[in-house]
Amino acid sequence: MTTLTEAQPIDDGPKRPAHRHPVARVAMILGGIFVVLVFLRVLTGENAITSSGTVGTTLALGVPIGMAALGGLWAERAGVVNLGLEGMMIFGTWGGAYGAYFSGNAWMGLLMGVAMGAAGGLLHALVTVTFGVDHIVSGVALNILAPGVARYLSTMFFLGEPGAGATQSPPLPDFPTVSLPGVGGPLGDLEDKHWFLLSDLAGLARGLTTNLSALTIIALALIPLTYYVLWRTSFGLRIRSCGENPYAAESLGVRVYTMKYTAVVISGALAGLGGVFLAMVGSSQYQENQTNGRGYIGLAAMIFGNWRPGGLAAGTGLFGYTDALQQRGATGAVHALLLMVSVVLFGYAMWRLVPARRGVTAQVDLEAAGPRRRRQIYQAAAAIVVGAMLLAWYLATDSLPKEIVTYTPHLTTLLVLSMASQRLRMPAANGLRYRRGEGH
Incomplete structure (x- = not known):
């Protein structure tokens, strides 16, 4: 009987470009986030951001x-x-x-x-x-x-x-x-x-x-x-x-x-x-x-x-x-994150507004691409509006209410899931009932 071996790959979603090593890509992303946090610390004077x-x-x-x-x-x-x-x-x-x-x-x-x-x-x-x-x-x-x-x-x-x-x-x-x-x-x-x-x-x-x-x-x-x-x-x-x-x-x-x-x-x-x-x-x-x-x-x-x-x-x-920022009582640092989140949202909006990315060609059917493009524009507009509101909130206040600081991790959960939802791909049979022999 044929057995499943490493020579038989499983379709695991979209593949990364061959020239981009996953470890290097993750290192670049983490390095970029760290540099942004450094600039945020210098700009706001909240040393707890990178302590x-x-x-x-x-x-x-x-x-x-x-x-x-x-x-x-x-x-x-x-x-x-x-x-x-x-x-x-x-x-x-x-x-x-x-x-x-x-x-x-x-x-x-x-x-x-x-x-x-x-x-x-x-x-x-x-x-x-x-x-x-x-x-x-x-x-x-x-x-x-x-x-x-x-x-x-x-x-x-x-x-x-x-x-x-x-x-x-x-x-x-x-x-x-x-x-x-x-x-x-x-x-x-x-x-x-x-x-x-x-x-x-x-x-x-x-x-x-x-x-x-x-x-x-x-x-x-x-x-x-x-x-x-x-x-x-x-x-x-x-x-x-x-x-x-x-x-x-x-x-x-x-x-x-x-x-x-x-x-x-x-x-x-x-x-x-x-x-x-x-x-x-x-x-x-x-x-x-x-x-x-x-x-x-x-x-x-x-x-x-x-x-x-x-x-x-x-x-x-x-x-x-x-969670660490609010646990350590760094309310000023949590307030400074409003500025960072607004910048991230503006960057996300710019990314969604780019009409075509590498690997996407003009061969895509226009009728299929039209609704997708409109959806991208709506997402970018929503990100710009929310980012502008957070920026205005940051500029108009010196601190955040205690209730918001306490629930920062939960609010972060909702935010990142809403931003990442477009690229998610769970296992195809996740949650489905399996019975031996029924698939034949």
């Missing part, structure tokens, strides 16, 4: 979102919509607290949290893959079930423990922290000088190399590892084939049910790891409602990233950065 503290906080706040997004990527590349990421993260927060507290070892907490997240993924896979329940319904049910289970287990195991109760665990042991030796002091001195670009680069390097939790390093390593496994191995090819055309994969000898189960269990494990991070690194104990919607934001980051590891990492960084 090492903001960078470190961005990592701490972005890791749980990133792990939820990575979990969603694994499930949806196999064709299973995972709206239950929030519930799996809740299982991870409680499991991490239970394992760490009763063993006295942070690493046991990690294992327990990942295992409970994987159990949530297994439940989701059983309901959707085997029983054929609608994926959205199953995910919502899991998100409703998880808080109740966590409250029940907390009452059973934490009630009566010192400093604990039905809604929180006792204080938990910490993961070790890692710093690059000999760089913190010199980089801190250079950062404090606030020189153009040099001090900003020092703040970035210092935030990325000092006082990092070991769990942060593990989480960051999982992003390129996921890319390698899913896009550079035959196992990953089989996973992705199940999300594109499971019946074609079945005809080539792929065990579709096994691949779907494996991907969704891994998805739950990754979400559980994000929950462990919240309970043991982002905080020092498990607390009820600790996830605070991060599973949903992770899902948005995955969609913004077009179901790819590099894109979801960029989306995660964006959400984590806006």
Whole structure:
């Protein structure tokens, strides 16, 4: 029987030009964003925009979102919509607290949290893959079930423990922290000088190399590892084939049910790891409602990233950065972001107004191109109007209301999804019910 190998590629959406390496492209985009932030810092005088503290906080706040997004990527590349990421993260927060507290070892907490997240993924896979329940319904049910289970287990195991109760665990042991030796002091001195670009680069390097939790390093390593496994191995090819055309994969000898189960269990494990991070690194104990919607934001980051590891990492960084500014009380920096967003919207409008891009030829049928062109003009006009309103808001005020600052990450989620929606391409069989043999 013919088997699916790496020599048989899966249609994975529009291909990038051959001359543009993805890593170089991502590096150029990130470098451009950083330079814009540097100019914004100089223009507004808000040093928190590129400080090492903001960078470190961005990592701490972005890791749980990133792990939820990575979990969603694994499930949806196999064709299973995972709206239950929030519930799996809740299982991870409680499991991490239970394992760490009763063993006295942070690493046991990690294992327990990942295992409970994987159990949530297994439940989701059983309901959707085997029983054929609608994926959205199953995910919502899991998100409703998880808080109740966590409250029940907390009452059973934490009630009566010192400093604990039905809604929180006792204080938990910490993961070790890692710093690059000999760089913190010199980089801190250079950062404090606030020189153009040099001090900003020092703040970035210092935030990325000092006082990092070991769990942060593990989480960051999982992003390129996921890319390698899913896009550079035959196992990953089989996973992705199940999300594109499971019946074609079945005809080539792929065990579709096994691949779907494996991907969704891994998805739950990754979400559980994000929950462990919240309970043991982002905080020092498990607390009820600790996830605070991060599973949903992770899902948005995955969609913004077009179901790819590099894109979801960029989306995660964006959400984590806006959250970091408001968490650190840098209200002036959040206000300065109004200027940056208005500039981005003006740039987006100019991009949509360009009549033709490389690779688009005059052979496109005019009747088909007419409505598309009008839609582009409408999008550009909307971006110009919103950008002008934000610019006027920035020029007319010195600060933002506290309510808006608090919900900056959620507003950012809505904004980036609305801007990126035109280029999204999810796996073709994502969310569809699969039954062996029905495709023949």
